[in-house]
Amino acid sequence: MDFAFDARTEELRGKLLAFMDEYVYPAEAVAEEQRAQLASPWQTPAVVEELKAEARRQGLWNLFLPDSEYGAGLTNLQYAPLAEIMGRSPHIAPTVTNCAAPDTGNMEVLTQFGDEQQRKQWLEPLLAGEIRSAFAMTEPDVASSDATNITTHIERDGDEYVVTGRKWYISGALHPDCKIFIVMGKTAPEGSDIRRQQSMILVPRDTPGVTIERAMQVFGYEDHSHGGHAEVIFDHARVPASNLIGEEGGGFAIAQARLGPGRIHHCMRLIGMAERAIELMCRRAVSRTAFGKALAQQGVVHNWIADARVTVEQLRLLVLKTAWLMDTVGNRGAHTEIQSIKIATPRAVVDILDRAIQLHGAGGVSQDFPLAELYAAARTLMIADGPDEVHQRSLARRELKRYV
Template identity: 75%
Template sequence: MDFAFDERTEELRDRLRTFVEEEVRPAEPVAEAQRAESDSPFRTPPVLRELQAEAWERGLWNLFLPDRAYGAGLTNLQYAPLAELTGHSPQLAPAALNCGAPDTGNMELLAEFGSAEQRRRWLEPLLAGEIRSAFAMTEPEVASSDATNVRTRIRREGDEYVITGRKWYVSGAMNPDCRIFVVLGKTDPDGADVRRQQSMVLVPRDTPGLTVRRAMRVYGYEDHWHGGHAEVTLDEVRVPVGHLVGEEGGGFAIAQARLGPGRIHHCMRLIGMAERAIELMCRRAVDREAFGKPLAAQGVVREWIADARVRVEQLRLLVLKTAWLMDTVGNRGAHTEIQAIKIATPRAVVDVLDRAVQLHGAGGVSQDLPLAELWAAARTLQLADGPDEVHQRSLARRELAKYA
């Protein structure tokens, strides 16, 4: 396996590194100030619009989509180091490049499974950054780690689907620019195959019966950078049958196809978050003194920094291997590795961030540094896109099958 980056990747990497360091990171406090002055903390701040225009001009737009008809046409291996760079500023960089969740997954879903009309009406404005979208799968009443548990009901009446249910942690729903919800529910709740009971439909935000009840916080943070998370109810919501994505009974498979690339994209960005933490640790260690000498001279601090570097290098190699396998043998062939990085990366990055918080003392848990919010985001990814325990169960089953 050769993980050397090709010429196109290196060129994009240089351009993106310059953009993140010179434009995006300096804009972080500006965006915070603009949000504080806005009528809604979830509204896209003007400085982000400026960054998006600049990213478009620099050819750094829609890098995540491998289909040249819609995106940059990069392989997973080419995109990996670019996604890592966006992790250095996860609040702004992904959105500035139109490469932020949940829109990325929804665009991938529409590009692969959407009808021509669905792509025209929703995918094209998403690709242009004109609108935002939301993904509604998780429900408060059931263990949503098993998507076959969903209770939201989608029944057909003539030329319409009627949807009733309650969702929460609906990613992206709080942003005023969110115009479309991707909703998973059951069209055949009594079907013999529990993985063919679900379907996926598109619900415009202004559809009668769809109500955004409240914003859901993540460790006390509103996570407004990703459009927030919401609790949403659907009360006899009616949409045309043409809003079905794919086929009836295909919702579970579509959801899994959507989550696969999302998992590796999250891991790529997590490595960038860990790199930001290591940078902050090193700057702190050489600038601060305690008990008569710099923190960098303390043995335990050196151990933290060394261990962080080792773990990040290990994770990067595993993520690159996974990306390479996805490109060469497909997502199914890379299933074990996708699960491995989904388990290993958030755990390790949470630990790196935790050490960085500890090194910064009171500042580490404050709003003056990004560490606490980065920690909350990384810790959440031990639940998002499937909790660790579900991936461990599946991975162990595959390993044991070799000896059965």
């Protein structure tokens, strides 16, 4: 296993680090000020649009997509350190480089499974950053940790499909530029194979019968950068049969193909969030005095910082190993490692952020530092893309299978 960064990775790292210092970090406060003046909280602040143009000019665009015809053509191992850097400002950097979920996963689905017309109509404007998208899978009325539970119906009616169901926490749905949903539902609810009951279909946001019911908060945050999270009603929404992605019954397999890269991208960015937390801890520790000495001289603070550094180094190596395996033996061959990082990374980063918040006192839970918002994002990732317990169950079964 060789995790050394090659020349192209080093070049992009250098450009991205400079871009973060010169543009992204200064834009964080500006974006919040501008958002307060917008007519809708889901509109994009002007500074974000300016940074998108600058990132594209610098070639820092669509870095996530390994398909060289559509994206940067980077391997997972090449992209990993870049995603980590973007994770230091997760609410701006991925968006301005067109590397933000859920658009990334949707673009991967359209690249791998979409037909020529679907790619032309929806993939190309997504790649250009002209529109945004949403992925509608999770439902409020069933345990969506088991994707076979979903109840949304996708029924064939002549040359159309009729979509009926209720989804929630649909990321990106509130963004004014969101034009398309990828919806997962059941085309064969009585089918004998529970993993062949589901299909995925493209539903334009302006389709009659599609209603944005409400915005969903995450620990009180609206999560503007992703276009929010919405509850969405599909009430007999009709779309052409040609909007089906792949074949009927292929939805579960497409979902697994989509979520594999998504899980590792999240873990890469989480490491960047942890690095930001360590930096903020250290700056706080050397600048504040309590009980007659700097916080940096307190033994417990030493422990927090040292433990955080050890944890991040361990996690980074596991993530890089996973990326290397995905490149060399494929997602299936890296299944154990993908699940391992999905379990370990959010949990550990939440703990690091918790210590950083504690060190900042009241400031840690305020809007004056990014820690509270980072904590909300990291804690959510213990649920998103399959809750930790689902991955623990699957991983344990795979380990036990060798002994049975």
